[in-house]
Amino acid sequence: MREAMQGKGISGGRLAIAIPYLWLLAFFLAPFLIVLRISLSQSVIAQPPYSPVFEIVAGWEGLKAFVAALSFENYATLFSDSLYVSSYLKSLEVAVVATAMLLALGFPIAYAMAQAPRRLQAVLVVLVILPFWTAFLIRIYAWINILQREGLLNEMLLALGLVREPLAWLATDTAIYIGVVYSYLPFMVLPIYASLEKIDHNLLEAAADLGCPHWKAFWLVTLPLALPGVAAGALLCFIPIMGEFVIPDLLGGSQSLMIGQTLWTEFFGNKDWPIASAVAVVLLMLLVVPIAIYQHMQTRDPRAGSA
Amino acid sequence: MDIGDAGKPDAGRRRDFAPWNDPAARALVRFKGVTKRFSGITAVDDVSLDIHTREFFALLGPSGCGKTTLLRLLAGFETPDAGRILLDGEDLADMPPHRRPVNMMFQSYALFPHLSVAGNVAFGLKQEGLVREEISARVAEMLALVRLDGMGSRKPYQLSGGQRQRVALARALVKRPKVFLLDEPLAALDKKLRQDTQFELMELQEKLDVTFVIVTHDQEEAMTVADRIAVMDHGRLVQVATPPEIYEQPNSRWVAQFVGDVNLIEGRVVASTPGEMLIEAKAGGRLKVASVSGLSAGDAVCIALRPEKLRIEPVKAGSRGGDNSFEGKVWDIGYLGDVSIYKVRLDNGLVMQAAVANMTRMVERPIGWNDRVTLTFAPQAGVVLTR
Ligand SMILES: Nc1ncnc2c1ncn2[C@@H]1O[C@H](COP(=O)(O)OP(=O)(O)OP(=O)(O)O)[C@@H](O)[C@H]1O
Ligand SMILES: [Mg+2]
Numbered sequence: 001m002r003e004a005m006q007g008k009g010i011s012g013g014r015l016a017i018a019i020p021y022l023w024l025l026a027f028f029l030a031p032f033l034i035v036l037r038i039s040l041s042q043s044v045i046a047q048p049p050y051s052p053v054f055e056i057v058a059g060w061e062g063l064k065a066f067v068a069a070l071s072f073e074n075y076a077t078l079f080s081d082s083l084y085v086s087s088y089l090k091s092l093e094v095a096v097v098a099t100a101m102l103l104a105l106g107f108p109i110a111y112a113m114a115q116a117p118r119r120l121q122a123v124l125v126v127l128v129i130l131p132f133w134t135a136f137l138i139r140i141y142a143w144i145n146i147l148q149r150e151g152l153l154n155e156m157l158l159a160l161g162l163v164r165e166p167l168a169w170l171a172t173d174t175a176i177y178i179g180v181v182y183s184y185l186p187f188m189v190l191p192i193y194a195s196l197e198k199i200d201h202n203l204l205e206a207a208a209d210l211g212c213p214h215w216k217a218f219w220l221v222t223l224p225l226a227l228p229g230v231a232a233g234a235l236l237c238f239i240p241i242m243g244e245f246v247i248p249d250l251l252g253g254s255q256s257l258m259i260g261q262t263l264w265t266e267f268f269g270n271k272d273w274p275i276a277s278a279v280a281v282v283l284l285m286l287l288v289v290p291i292a293i294y295q296h297m298q299t300r301d302p303r304a305g306s307a
Numbered sequence: 308m309d310i311g312d313a314g315k316p317d318a319g320r321r322r323d324f325a326p327w328n329d330p331a332a333r334a335l336v337r338f339k340g341v342t343k344r345f346s347g348i349t350a351v352d353d354v355s356l357d358i359h360t361r362e363f364f365a366l367l368g369p370s371g372c373g374k375t376t377l378l379r380l381l382a383g384f385e386t387p388d389a390g391r392i393l394l395d396g397e398d399l400a401d402m403p404p405h406r407r408p409v410n411m412m413f414q415s416y417a418l419f420p421h422l423s424v425a426g427n428v429a430f431g432l433k434q435e436g437l438v439r440e441e442i443s444a445r446v447a448e449m450l451a452l453v454r455l456d457g458m459g460s461r462k463p464y465q466l467s468g469g470q471r472q473r474v475a476l477a478r479a480l481v482k483r484p485k486v487f488l489l490d491e492p493l494a495a496l497d498k499k500l501r502q503d504t505q506f507e508l509m510e511l512q513e514k515l516d517v518t519f520v521i522v523t524h525d526q527e528e529a530m531t532v533a534d535r536i537a538v539m540d541h542g543r544l545v546q547v548a549t550p551p552e553i554y555e556q557p558n559s560r561w562v563a564q565f566v567g568d569v570n571l572i573e574g575r576v577v578a579s580t581p582g583e584m585l586i587e588a589k590a591g592g593r594l595k596v597a598s599v600s601g602l603s604a605g606d607a608v609c610i611a612l613r614p615e616k617l618r619i620e621p622v623k624a625g626s627r628g629g630d631n632s633f634e635g636k637v638w639d640i641g642y643l644g645d646v647s648i649y650k651v652r653l654d655n656g657l658v659m660q661a662a663v664a665n666m667t668r669m670v671e672r673p674i675g676w677n678d679r680v681t682l683t684f685a686p687q688a689g690v691v692l693t694r
Pocket of ligand 2: 490
């Protein structure tokens with residue numbers, strides 16, 4: 001077996017390297033190409049609900065006709081119809097604002113965890129990932145309970161005398177932000193904690209020794225060294241929030257939709273697969289930008305990738 | 308500027324340097340009854356110590372004896388549980404580490420991984436709020452001094468261990484501290500590089516006129532670089548003296564054994580005259596040593612004899628050994644290149660070591676295993692220890 005493989009020039013080592021590529025090919029590139037191809041089709045009421053459909057029996061002529069029938073029309077629609085543009089902008093807005101809020105909240109939490117006594121740190125890490133023990137959907141439903149008119153939040157505010165009558169929380173942007181920040185916080189905290197926790201305490205003593213007060217050493221030493229973790233956390237939150245569907249659908253209002261909701265509507269509501277595919281392809285292209293920036297940062301300083 | 312070419316430091320200049328003997332001299336650093344405890348163990352125990360301006364001072368002791376803790380107390384990373392630390396007459400108690408005119412070179416170097424070599428060296432100067440031109444001039448000067456010119460833009464992970472050590476040195480020294488603290492600065496270097504660097508450290512210290520306090524558990528290193536050595540054990544200072552004093556006149560069995568090899572002979576004073584003292588060894592035999600005041604007949608003492616101060620000769624037929632002469636049989640020979648160590652089992656049961664410089668080649672050596680030999684020493688060679 002082994003010899004046979006070597007005979008063909010494929011050693012075990014090469015096979016191991018090939019596995020991730022094969023994986024990407026099967027589960028990323030192939031589906032992407034299918035989606036891309038559908039996005040270039042037109043919607044029809046048929047099975048499948050798009051045309052043209054390429055049939056291998058049609059031969060060379062059939063292929064030519066198939067390629068000729070593909071068009072970028074759907075992409076033109078995307079940019080001309082304000083529904084799509086505003087959905088993209090809405091998603092971008094939610095992702096940017098929520099990531100900023102997650103950073104503002106997550107960094108202090110991670111910092112406090114890293115400062116805690118060693119034995120306590122393990123407990124704190126478990127506490128951060130504890131919510132994952134409950135299904136995501138159930139946790140979002142719980143938020144509906146909390147945020148609704150007679151929910152826990154309003155009851156508390158009323159009891160404290162902070163408001164006179166119940167506020168509308170559910171079906172607002174505030175509810176979306178609460179849901180998103182709540183759900184993604186562990187993805188921000190853990191990478192930042194990991195990079196903070198690795199920082200050698202001697203470095204901070206060295207900074208103090210060289211005349212740098214404690215608060216300044218935070219900016220000059222701690223923060224730069226935590227940056228890889230911050231970048232990883234921000235990326236880990238930003239990308240899925242861009243495409244988030246469940247949280248805005250359950251907690252948000254219907255006045256402005258995020259791109260995930262628009263995509264869902266096109267796909268399942270309007271049964272317009274081609275335009276839904278085009279929406280997905282453009283979303284993917286948008287997300288390549290932050291990933292490329294992250295990659296660039298990593299190649300500039302090879303050690304930054306160790307976080 | 309190149310310190311490598313300058314050779315050994317100019318001994319002449321330092322020959323008369325002994326401010327610790329001058330009662331009028333004011334010490335730069337004063338530890339006064341300093342104690343530091345960590346949950347149960349006393350890391351530094353009632354240490355009182357004066358370190359003088361421009362002194363090269365070494366803290367020597369076995370692992371865990373509190374050397375690093377003493378240094379960290381001075382740098383301000385630990386606060387004493389009792390006692391005071393003065394720098395230039397000023398009590399340091401309320402001065403945070405970043406305001407102390409003291410710089411430390413960490414055992415792990417603690418270079419900032421995200422900054423370049425030049426960035427690391429400039430870090431401390433930037434905290435002083437100096438103008439950019441002065442910072443870059445001083446950084447360049449310092450990098451040249453530690454022979455790192457042209458490496459300013461490298462990151463620490465692109466350097467060898469020896470180069471990293473130089474960056475750490477430059478980063479602390481560029482601040483022109485009143486006291487420069489070095490925590491085992493050479494421990495990570497190989498032997499040859501370590502010896503070269505020891506001389507470079509002495510050169511740097513001469514050139515910059517900075518007071519150095521170095522921590523080491525290598526007694527040769529302490530002997531090489533230091534003006535004075537403080538020997539520590541279990542958080543206490545056991546002896547503070549110049550290297551020759553520590554070696555030639557250790558004040559206790561512990562110091563004698565910690566610093567170099569030694570033969571210890573337990574005994575009792577038999578007779579004491581102003582010039583010489585006669586001692587009866589417990590194992591049998593009599594020793595004559597230079598007399599020490601304050602001892603009288605009957606007192607228990609210990610005679611310390613350095614291996615190189617013993618003469619070893621084949622037993623000559625007919626010669627009858629007098630005082631300070633012991634016969635025995637060679638039990639082991641250790642060949643170290645420059646010297647040979649002879650382990651001799653004396654007729655009274657003691658095992659003694661004698662070191663002989665190998666001035667001729669090994670094959671011509673007249674003494675071999677199991678030969679009968681005589682060990683002799685001069686009365687001045689024996690050090691009388693009472694502790
Ligand atoms: N932060 C701390 N907490 C508890 N104990 C400590 C702490 N720092 C030092 N010690 C203890 O104090 C004693 C002295 O430690 P110190 O680091 O000063 O030794 P050292 O002489 O530098 O040893 P080495 O040569 O191994 O570096 C040791 O027993 C050590 O375990
Ligand atoms: Mg130490």
